[in-house]
Amino acid sequence: MRILDLSVTPAGQFGGLLLAELGYDVIKVEPPSGDPLRTPGDDAPSHLLFDYLNRRKRSVVLDLDDEGGRERLAALCGTAAVVIEDFGPGGLEERGVSIGLLREANPDLVIVRVSPFGQEGPRRNWKANDFVLQAMGGVVWGTGWLGETPLKLPRHQAEVVAGLNAAIAALGSVYGIESGVESGATIDISIQEAFALQWTRQVTRYNYAGRPYRRETPGAGRQGFPHSLPARDGWIYMLAMRAEWEEFAFFLGLEKFITHEWSDPAVRAERWSEIEPEFLAAVASRDRYDWFMDASERGYTFAPIDDPVDVVKSPQLAARDYFREAELSNGERIPAPGLPFTMEAPLRPNRAPDLGEHTDEVLSTLGTVPAEGVRRA
Amino acid sequence: MRLHKPLEGVKVVSFEAVFSLPSATRLLADMGASVVRIPMLGRWGDGQSSIDQFVDVTDVLINKSSLRLDLKQPEAISLARDLIAQSDVVCNNFRPGVMERLGLGATELRTERPELIVLQLTGYGTDGPWRSAPALGPSTEAAAGMNMLIGEPNRPPTRIGTDIYADIASGRYAVLAILAALQRRRETGEGQYIDLSMYEACVHLIGDKILGSTASGERHPRIGNRDTVVAPQGLYPAQGEDEWVAISVTSDDEWRALVEVTQLEALARPELADVAGRHEHHDEIDAAISEWTQARTKDAAAELLQASGVPAGPVTRPADVADDVQHQHREFIQYIEHDGEILGKPSHGHMVLGWKVEETSRQNLHPPKADGHGSAETLKAWLGLSDEQIERLEQSGAVLPAQAPPEQRGRRAS
Numbered sequence: 001m002r003i004l005d006l007s008v009t010p011a012g013q014f015g016g017l018l019l020a021e022l023g024y025d026v027i028k029v030e031p032p033s034g035d036p037l038r039t040p041g042d043d044a045p046s047h048l049l050f051d052y053l054n055r056r057k058r059s060v061v062l063d064l065d066d067e068g069g070r071e072r073l074a075a076l077c078g079t080a081a082v083v084i085e086d087f088g089p090g091g092l093e094e095r096g097v098s099i100g101l102l103r104e105a106n107p108d109l110v111i112v113r114v115s116p117f118g119q120e121g122p123r124r125n126w127k128a129n130d131f132v133l134q135a136m137g138g139v140v141w142g143t144g145w146l147g148e149t150p151l152k153l154p155r156h157q158a159e160v161v162a163g164l165n166a167a168i169a170a171l172g173s174v175y176g177i178e179s180g181v182e183s184g185a186t187i188d189i190s191i192q193e194a195f196a197l198q199w200t201r202q203v204t205r206y207n208y209a210g211r212p213y214r215r216e217t218p219g220a221g222r223q224g225f226p227h228s229l230p231a232r233d234g235w236i237y238m239l240a241m242r243a244e245w246e247e248f249a250f251f252l253g254l255e256k257f258i259t260h261e262w263s264d265p266a267v268r269a270e271r272w273s274e275i276e277p278e279f280l281a282a283v284a285s286r287d288r289y290d291w292f293m294d295a296s297e298r299g300y301t302f303a304p305i306d307d308p309v310d311v312v313k314s315p316q317l318a319a320r321d322y323f324r325e326a327e328l329s330n331g332e333r334i335p336a337p338g339l340p341f342t343m344e345a346p347l348r349p350n351r352a353p354d355l356g357e358h359t360d361e362v363l364s365t366l367g368t369v370p371a372e373g374v375r376r377a
Numbered sequence: 378m379r380l381h382k383p384l385e386g387v388k389v390v391s392f393e394a395v396f397s398l399p400s401a402t403r404l405l406a407d408m409g410a411s412v413v414r415i416p417m418l419g420r421w422g423d424g425q426s427s428i429d430q431f432v433d434v435t436d437v438l439i440n441k442s443s444l445r446l447d448l449k450q451p452e453a454i455s456l457a458r459d460l461i462a463q464s465d466v467v468c469n470n471f472r473p474g475v476m477e478r479l480g481l482g483a484t485e486l487r488t489e490r491p492e493l494i495v496l497q498l499t500g501y502g503t504d505g506p507w508r509s510a511p512a513l514g515p516s517t518e519a520a521a522g523m524n525m526l527i528g529e530p531n532r533p534p535t536r537i538g539t540d541i542y543a544d545i546a547s548g549r550y551a552v553l554a555i556l557a558a559l560q561r562r563r564e565t566g567e568g569q570y571i572d573l574s575m576y577e578a579c580v581h582l583i584g585d586k587i588l589g590s591t592a593s594g595e596r597h598p599r600i601g602n603r604d605t606v607v608a609p610q611g612l613y614p615a616q617g618e619d620e621w622v623a624i625s626v627t628s629d630d631e632w633r634a635l636v637e638v639t640q641l642e643a644l645a646r647p648e649l650a651d652v653a654g655r656h657e658h659h660d661e662i663d664a665a666i667s668e669w670t671q672a673r674t675k676d677a678a679a680e681l682l683q684a685s686g687v688p689a690g691p692v693t694r695p696a697d698v699a700d701d702v703q704h705q706h707r708e709f710i711q712y713i714e715h716d717g718e719i720l721g722k723p724s725h726g727h728m729v730l731g732w733k734v735e736e737t738s739r740q741n742l743h744p745p746k747a748d749g750h751g752s753a754e755t756l757k758a759w760l761g762l763s764d765e766q767i768e769r770l771e772q773s774g775a776v777l778p779a780q781a782p783p784e785q786r787g788r789r790a791s
Binding site for chain 2: 001018022048049051052117121123127128132133136141142144149151157161164171172177187189194197198199202205208211226227235237301306315316317320322332334335336339342344
């Protein structure tokens with residue numbers, strides 16, 4: 001199965017990446033000047049974003065400003081199941097490529113269009129980057145501390161989540177077409193919507209119960225103690241909301257607070273400042289992985305709060321052979337994250353293609369077959 | 378208008394608890410698959426006695442049928458086997474080993490039917506030193522490096538502001554894996570076993586940051602809402618309590634437009650004309666912009682800035698989603714009618730499938746039913762059982778009675 005990835009932002013490119021990592025033939029269609037993400041700039045401080053998003057794809061240069069380029073795109077569509085684009089509402093048409101042209105070349109084509117707010121609606125032409133989209137989608141307002149400014153998630157989260165939805169929409173539609181229950185479809189993905197779905201539960205709670213949602217207080221939080229705590233060698237995440245305090249305090253070595261006086265969670269929250277120094281000292285006395293392993297045995301949900309530099313060395317990821325060596329565009333070879341599941345499929349090399357590296361090999365297979373009448377194998 | 382149902386004909390049996398896998402099977406159901414949900418009994422599954430607990434899982438009950446099976450009974454296991462025999466996909470998010478102990482492990486099922494697709498979704502995966510560690514979405518986000526990237530400098534790492542972020546995301550990856558497996562099966566006739574780790578899903582979501590740290594060996598400092606490249610960027614207070622407007626100035630032109638529309642004298646300084654200057658004076662800029670935004674509602678401020686070409690938007694609260702003009706225009710919210718009133722209203726808004734397919738309707742959600750409702754219909758449709766057979770299964774306790782309908786439940790005591 002072939003996918004034409006025309007995208008120029010992380011949203012569409014992440015969708016293409018997922019399909020490439022599944023072993024599909026993802027052809028990155030680039031203008032002669034190359035994908036803008038190839039050049040470090042506002043959207044990408046370095047080549048790493050481009051490298052991450054474009055691994056295992058092939059690159060074909062087509063000049064869509066030129067009639068011949070558009071014809072070749074149509075001919076390629078005849079060999080493809082999916083086109084992904086993220087030029088923004090109407091952006092494809094502005095490049096002289098109509099949906100009709102693509103559909104004429106392949107009536108069964110699935111065309112996935114990713115844009116900040118969708119192709120239609122009163123705010124479709126609003127300008128937004130990932131930061132604004134996260135904030136407008138949701139989740140951000142709930143992140144951070146009560147009484148302080150809400151906090152964004154890591155950059156590109158809204159775009160990446162939209163790309164994940166794009167890949168699902170594409171694969172699902174193709175499956176339906178091959179089952180004979182669907183025909184070629186044009187799919188309109190709004191990044192704002194895709195991100196809103198990430199906090200479905202908070203939205204539904206409000207819609208049903210009008211339950212006001214609040215960010216956590218900086219100190220004790222909802223569970224009576226902070227969830228991010230400094231262990232000896234880094235941070236540990238402790239979630240023990242439903243744990244019996246007495247057992248939990250014993251586990252932490254805080255026998256002093258296992259008395260009737262401290263059994264009420266409201267009292268503990270109110271007098272947290274009295275518990276805090278000894279609590280923090282206890283947590284700080286051990287390494288985070290030791291805490292994690294011991295807590296796990298007792299059924300507490302702890303986790304090391306790892307930095308990305310630690311994640312690369314995670315014993316769990318090593319045991320599961322999660323990382324795959326990738327070649328960066330500067331020639332360096334380093335381990336790169338792969339899909340969170342294994343899928344037996346032949347994969348293309350784990351590196352981003354050079355600009356136009358596969359133009360000849362791909363276009364030569366088109367031969368002189370007229371665009372019309374070409375069908376996916 | 379017709380509905381978009383590309384997975385029509387695909388049958389899924391899902392042994393599921395709380396939110397990750399249930400969100401995946403809800404998505405499969407929205408795409409047209411027939412999903413039978415077999416909830417884990419108890420706190421993390423169907424243990425919903427109050428209306429509040431129902432509300433917490435209502436989203437993942439939509440468009441599915443459910444069967445409350447007492448999997449301790451051999452008769453229930455044999456019923457589960459019969460359902461599995463009819464299905465294309467069997468999935469579970471129980472702890473590693475649980476399905477095996479029930480005699481429903483992937484190896485066993487796939488030996489009997491190699492065309493079966495079996496997916497297991499767990500916190501850390503089914504092998505490796507962390508395989509048995511209890512995990513919830515937020516703990517896998519922390520372990521995967523996400524929390525370290527969220528927060529102000531010199532403040533603790535911060536968890537994401539919803540308890541289901543990793544659940545929903547890993548559910549999406551599960552759907553992706555299932556779709557790829559279905560596609561592959563169509564070509565080869567072979568199903569497969571998919572071992573999906575929520576932790577690895579979170580790592581993949583920030584893969585570019587992981588790659589960056591691997592390349593440089595350096596930690597990413599937490600920088601609050603700022604950006605390493607563009608400036609200014611932030612969430613600024615608007616009129617009202619805890620209301621905010623997001624602004625991100627990504628070019629010098631946008632900066633000039635912001636200065637013009639806000640008419641802020643303090644910003645009309647030549648040293649702020651380029652991004653280096655704006656980074657240097659970010660604090661002062663933030664103070665000035667905050668003064669301007671505080672005098673306006675978040676929507677009014679965002680609209681003024683957008684009209685001048687500055688990327689800006691109101692920060693969405695859960696209460697805002699149903700009223701969002703863009704969502705309304707795109708019919709992203711569907712008001713589902715219940716059988717009776719729930720919490721004083723006959724219908725409630727739910728978000729629909731996250732994409733709009735041309736020439737189809739997005740309004741394809743059926744009312745969420747409490748677990749176990751419609752058991753008889755499901756057993757007839759899937760297995761062709763007779764009323765007598767169903768009655769016997771209910772009497773023996775293999776098939777448990779339905780949970781109380783939400784319309785009849787009370788609020789949580791506390």
